[in-house]
Amino acid sequence: MSSAEEAATGVAAQGRVGAGPRWAGAWFAALGLSAMVPVLPLWLFGSDPALRQKAILVALACALCCLVAIALYQRTAGGRRRFHSVAVAEFSGRSGADGAPALGPSALPHVLPSRRSMQWRSLGWYVGASTVLVGLIALAAGSPQRPELMQRIHDAGAVFADVRVEKVSDVERHDPSKGRDFYTSTAVVRLDRGAAGAPVKASVHTDTPDRLAPGDRVSVLYAPAQPHLGAIAGDERSLGPDVRGDTMSTVSAWLFIGAWLVSVGLSLAAVSLRFGFRSFSRLRRADRAVRARCMGPDFWRQGSSKERCLKMVTASSRTAHFLISVTERELHESLNGQQLWLCWDARRGTGGKRFSPRSTPAALVSDDGWVMHGMLKVEDAKLLATEGVSVEKADVGTAVAEEAASERGAKRHLHLWDPRSAWPLFVSPAALTLSVLIIASAALLTFDISGFWRWTTGIGGVIAGFALAYVLTIHESLLSPGKDVG
Numbered sequence: 001m002s003s004a005e006e007a008a009t010g011v012a013a014q015g016r017v018g019a020g021p022r023w024a025g026a027w028f029a030a031l032g033l034s035a036m037v038p039v040l041p042l043w044l045f046g047s048d049p050a051l052r053q054k055a056i057l058v059a060l061a062c063a064l065c066c067l068v069a070i071a072l073y074q075r076t077a078g079g080r081r082r083f084h085s086v087a088v089a090e091f092s093g094r095s096g097a098d099g100a101p102a103l104g105p106s107a108l109p110h111v112l113p114s115r116r117s118m119q120w121r122s123l124g125w126y127v128g129a130s131t132v133l134v135g136l137i138a139l140a141a142g143s144p145q146r147p148e149l150m151q152r153i154h155d156a157g158a159v160f161a162d163v164r165v166e167k168v169s170d171v172e173r174h175d176p177s178k179g180r181d182f183y184t185s186t187a188v189v190r191l192d193r194g195a196a197g198a199p200v201k202a203s204v205h206t207d208t209p210d211r212l213a214p215g216d217r218v219s220v221l222y223a224p225a226q227p228h229l230g231a232i233a234g235d236e237r238s239l240g241p242d243v244r245g246d247t248m249s250t251v252s253a254w255l256f257i258g259a260w261l262v263s264v265g266l267s268l269a270a271v272s273l274r275f276g277f278r279s280f281s282r283l284r285r286a287d288r289a290v291r292a293r294c295m296g297p298d299f300w301r302q303g304s305s306k307e308r309c310l311k312m313v314t315a316s317s318r319t320a321h322f323l324i325s326v327t328e329r330e331l332h333e334s335l336n337g338q339q340l341w342l343c344w345d346a347r348r349g350t351g352g353k354r355f356s357p358r359s360t361p362a363a364l365v366s367d368d369g370w371v372m373h374g375m376l377k378v379e380d381a382k383l384l385a386t387e388g389v390s391v392e393k394a395d396v397g398t399a400v401a402e403e404a405a406s407e408r409g410a411k412r413h414l415h416l417w418d419p420r421s422a423w424p425l426f427v428s429p430a431a432l433t434l435s436v437l438i439i440a441s442a443a444l445l446t447f448d449i450s451g452f453w454r455w456t457t458g459i460g461g462v463i464a465g466f467a468l469a470y471v472l473t474i475h476e477s478l479l480s481p482g483k484d485v486g
Helices: 003-012 019-036 039-045 049-076 083-089 116-141 148-155 236-244 250-274 378-384 395-407 419-426 429-445 451-473
Strands: 159-174 182-193 199-208 217-222 231-233 288-302 305-314 319-323 339-344 359-366 370-377
Touching: 019 049, 019 116, 019 419, 039 049, 039 116, 039 250, 049 419, 049 429, 083 419, 116 250, 116 419, 116 429, 116 451, 148 217, 148 231, 148 236, 182 217, 182 231, 199 217, 199 231, 288 319, 288 378, 305 339, 319 359, 319 378, 339 378, 359 378, 370 378, 429 451
Parallel strands: none
Antiparallel strands: 159 182, 159 217, 182 199, 217 231, 288 305, 288 339, 305 319, 319 370, 339 359, 359 370
């Protein structure tokens, strides 16, 4: 299917809420996530502490502005509504919405509203959540600024040099459970001569594999132009990241990048499990379809695992579980007992290999013109294979029904059942508050705060992130239907 056809189908599938409300909130969310993404690379690879902090704060401010825009948009759209009321409203006005009767039950459409927007929205949510989580941990683990003494030495022109040890004290031997022993001590070292011509001495804390003695040489960082500032023991390998202004070592930075890439891979896997990678906007010859009656929401169970689904029963009493996260309150009452087309990808998961997918893209198509995207377990697909007909064989019946409808002047408009595309209408104040707390935590971590409070702030931001994920993904109201108010 061409991009133009998918775009036209997407416009026809916007439904009752309208294209404006759906896309406006999506743009705000996309801009907010785009503003958060640069925070992690700026923090890990920015070498100018002042410029890095300003850039991160600007990105966080942009994300905060997007939250304000979402709140204002929600207000102008009539205020917040419960998710189940938005979901039920998706079915209103479907039957005969265009003033013409629905096509007959034998009509099987070949072009469906694409699920691509669902896939991109789900991927953006998973990647955004993982980026925020990894970013908050990286912000807490890094150092936003050079230590005070190192900053003064850096501003005066820092260099590394091997200097002579004059005196050693406070020697301690450490015996780690793994690895070689090492010694820590306080050493007095001789630096270059100062402005008065007298030798300048400095006290440094050393960490060496062997016990130091007077006359040994150690590597230190100091400023030749101002040796009176003091020195710091260490070489370019141990002190290099701090001298350059990095928030952490190069190895640690790439470990965080690796963790983020792993989270992106897991996000792609989650989207594949939930929607598959196929847009399912055009039924192919290898796809199959069957007429089935909807018996309402249920759970697919196998052992200790279960998933929400719609229970479908065919004419031969075969049962299929259409996997979709929906409850009884989120469906229109007319759906129960309704005859629908159940379409699925008959090729996916049929290879019988060890790592074959366990579910395949599927869609429900009603005679009233709405389409619901979901997944079908491979076991159910194989069970229905003998009863289902291929799209190629269904062409004749479809052509006859469409020709008859064309003579009556009927036009087939398919509407995508996708209430989550109108998500700004049911974002709770708690979700907006938690988002502000996450942004505030990230902003606070760009400042030089102590270790205990630094990790407390980071952990608080991570907890707020998990709470936000719970608030945004659990759409069932805790109130009883009688007390439910929009």
